[in-house]
Amino acid sequence: CHTSWMLTPNGKEYAQKIPREELTHLILKLLQAWKEPLSHFNQHIEHHQELPDDSLSKAKQISSMVHELKTGVEKVTEKARFSINSLNGMASPEATGLSISNEANMMSDSDFIHCFRRDSNKVQSYLKILKCRIMPENSC
């Protein structure tokens, strides 16, 4: 996967150990990393005749969801006033955006989907941990 180079906690303990800001940053990085490849993928599969229409609309839906999620996390970050290490943080997604995209474009469709599935699961788990750390009373 094109996001494999990222150092992401691989277990619950690791995820709980790293500070919240870093976790949030990680989430944002992940989401950012998928933005471009998703749109490219959508364009790519639109020309596939054999896919049913549901898949196409679903793919578009997923892209928009990822975008919205990213926006939401950014908002949360602002509200929570996480201090993000700017050096470490925002720069990297943008900088490596191109290379990431290139790499992503070369993946096969099944690999692409497999990687996306995994990363979205990562994001979900991290967000849940974050949620329970920030607001423990909310069904945690």
Added chain:
Amino acid sequence: MKQKFTSSVQIILQLALTTVGQSYPGKPKIIRCRSLEKETFSCWWKPGSDGGLPTNYTLFYSKDSEEKIYECPDYRTSGPNSCYFDKNHTNPWTTYNITVMATNEIGSNSSDPHYVDVTSIVQPDAPVNLSLEAKTSASIRYLWAKWSPPPLADISSNSHVYHYELRLKPEEKEEWEIISVGVQAQYKVMRLQAGVKYVIQVRCMLDLGEWSEWSSERWVQIPNGKSPPEKPTITKCRSPEKETFTCWWKPGSAGGHPTNYTLLYSKEGEEQVYECPDYRTAGPNSCYFDKKHTSFWTIYNITVRATNEMGSNVSDPHYVDVTYIVQPDPPVNVTLELKKPINRKPYLVLTWSPPPLADVRSGWLTLEYELRLKPEEGEEWETIFVGQQTQYKMFSLNPGKKYIVQIHCKPDHHGSWSEWSSEKYIQIPTDFRVKDMVVWIVVGVLSSLVCLIMSWTMVFKGYRMIAFILPPVPGPKIKGIDTHLLETGKSEELLSALGCHGFPPTSDCEELLIEYLEVEDSEDQQLMPSHDNSHPSKNAKMIPKETDSDSGRGSCDSPSLLSEKCRESHALPSRLQTQDIRDVQENKGGKRSWETQCIASEQKIFLFNIENTKSSTWPAAQLPNTQPPVFAYHSTTDAHKITLSTTNVNTAPALVGNEEKHQSQYPITETVHDDMEKQREVENLHSKTDQTTVQVKQNRPNDKSPFLNPKLMDYVEVHKIRQDEKPAVLLKHKENSGKTEKYTVPGTSKEYTKVSTVMDHNILVLMPDSRIQHTSVSQEPAMETSQNLQQGQDGKNMSYCLTVPSECKRETSGSEYMDPSSFMPSFK
């Protein structure tokens, strides 16, 4: 000599033929006869030389020592040069003498006879489908051999029992080991050497005969402990809480002991291969990966290697990402609580806890729950998805029933459902129902009590109650009104009968009151109302005195009608309508029906029969004014026939009174009585059979019609009317019996009729005096009791208004008459 000659000729012929190439056939030889199952058999022969010409073969046989010779029944079934004897031709207990004859154009030749005893030639086919399997049970190696009996063309003969024999030997050896198997078509061969290849055959035999041939060979290799194991397979890997996971494998089918299994894995992106950290925790043939060794979002490549003395074997690789193999434990701590909020229906709350290992608190693992429910006796589960909450409120359970509930959970993302939790029984309390039942029981008891009370009151005081509840509808109570007339709707007559010139009645209502005069007599009696001039059509109207309060009429109240007690009849002055006897106005409720019958030209006397007491009848026309004459119907000179008919009576003039039949002509002052009562009316006047004219003269000044003055309640029974004399009505006055001249002078406004004489006993003869208006027999107090019924013939003493006094209360106040307006609606 001769023989030599013939033989030499034969030789020459043969030589000649041989040179030509043709001769008679050679001698066939019977090779073999065989029976497969003792029910059929076949014989085969070998032909001799055919002599160059086409040769036919025929088989002849005879049985035992019989002379008869049969030919083969079937040459085809068993193939060429064979003869097949089917079931019908086979006798097991006979000896067949068989010969085969070869025939061609030149000659024939027959074989030597062959003696066949079926039972001795039985030989089945060999068994088929021999299968061998090497098995190890409890570390004992054995060979399991199976086969099938030889197939038979005739399937029906399946009842044969074969005996089997098995022989085996190691491949390289020469000696066979023969094992007698018995009748089973399978056998377990023990004592086999490991690692040796054996060859096995079976054969069979019927209970008599010969053994079949040996079946075809089969080889089997006995597994050797030293052979490498078979490939194991990894069955599943699971993580119960998304922090650790376990993998299980299944060993290969046959493996020599002992076999070691090792699990090796590598992670995605790494080259290094690790071995399973823990073989024990999860049981045999498993590997447990603890937290340290579990990484998420990486794919594990897992293989199992089986190793034994002879070698090893590796399973196929199994790829697994722990994220997707989460299967939690079932939820725990399932509890029920019954909540009873105020003013609301009670409900059950089911709560549970997530499985202990799952870390829901940190959000690492989020579980979704689902519960299923069914009544204890039910068959289908109802599944309810609950979501992420750990409680559920149940509102819709039936009280008194027992339910079973179970819960299971699943991670909210990829993963699988846990097992169902243990069954939890819910018993819905039935106390609500008990309360409901109590309420219903109380309600039922109370209502039944009420019903009982009501029924008893109905029974005992039924009539009164009914009367109380459903008061009878008072009808028009105009005395002197012919109900029939009312029905027919001749209002003029009615009105005139009422004495009302115009409508509504004027103030001289008093005059309208008429007393009843019931006149009963034979035909020639007539009552002529004294005054009947101006009011022609006044039917005899009886104005019953109203005694009850029902009348409620206007000023011109007419007395309520007739009760049975009161009879009214009166002759109408003006006109009598001749009517047949009929019931005037019968009211359903048992009103009295008036029957009027009028005869006579001028005056008519209407007799009303009061049928039933109930209801008010309508008023007879009333009448005469001033002094309410009691009635004054009397016929004038003419003989009027007044017939009173009672309802019951047939044409004979009958009177008044329901059941009475009287003939009487009597002026009767009827008193009104309470119509509620069903009392008979009194009066009846009986008439003597002889003619009497009843004449009542009413003293009416201006009476419009001779009507009975309803005021006077009683009636006087007219006893007799003598026609010859001036019409006089004999009234029988009860009270005043014996008095002559008795005319009861009623109250102030009563009418009086002068009594001329008194006859006999209690008979008043009234003067048809104009002054005497009324035969007021009845005065208020006295009158009322004075009804005399003529006891004449029938002696019936009809009920009078004895009770009249009480009921037939007169209203002394005013004259009672009917307010025509009250019965206006009835006018047409």
